[in-house]
Amino acid sequence: MRVVDNKKGFTLIELLVVIAIIGFLASLVLVALSNARVRSRDAKRLADVRQIMSGLELYFTNCQAYPVAASAITLGPTYKLANGTAANCGTNDGTGTNGGIGTATGGTAYITLFPSAPLPNDGNCSVAENVYSYTGTAASYSLVFCLGRATGSLGASLHTASQTGIQ
DSSP: OOOOOOOOOOOHHHHHHHHHHHHHHHHHHHHHHHHHHHHHHHHHHHHHHHHHHHHHHHHHHSSSSOOEEEEEEETTTEEEEESSSSSSSSSSSSSSSSEEEEEEOOOOOEESOOOOOOOOOTTTHHHHHHHHEEEOOOOEEEEEEEEESOOOOOOOSEEEEETTHHH
């Protein structure tokens, strides 16, 4: 007598192999997605810094000086870059009441709200370094920021943007 098995389906081994392959492919996708997010944050940091540099150059063209800030200002959405309400550019003292970087309204706004560094910090950047920090004199400025990974010719570390470019 011959036994005929008409049941159709997958064996347990076949199912386990398919599940293992799907799990492996999913882990590859997650790793690629994580790397893309890090690159995206660094691209945003560079775009933010270039935007701030452009605003500072517009300010300099109009006022013949950069905003003065003897001690570092951590830039963010509560600050703006404007030439103040005085007939000229004000005192450029960095407080914003008479021009420069600050929270006061009035005058020509070159940057209405400064961008914040994207979160989370990554790579070699600590939480304290994941900011845009500005210091400046009438003749020059320094904008310090951190990249989590090497981007273009810039390594994964703290960098400084100034009127001469990004180093």
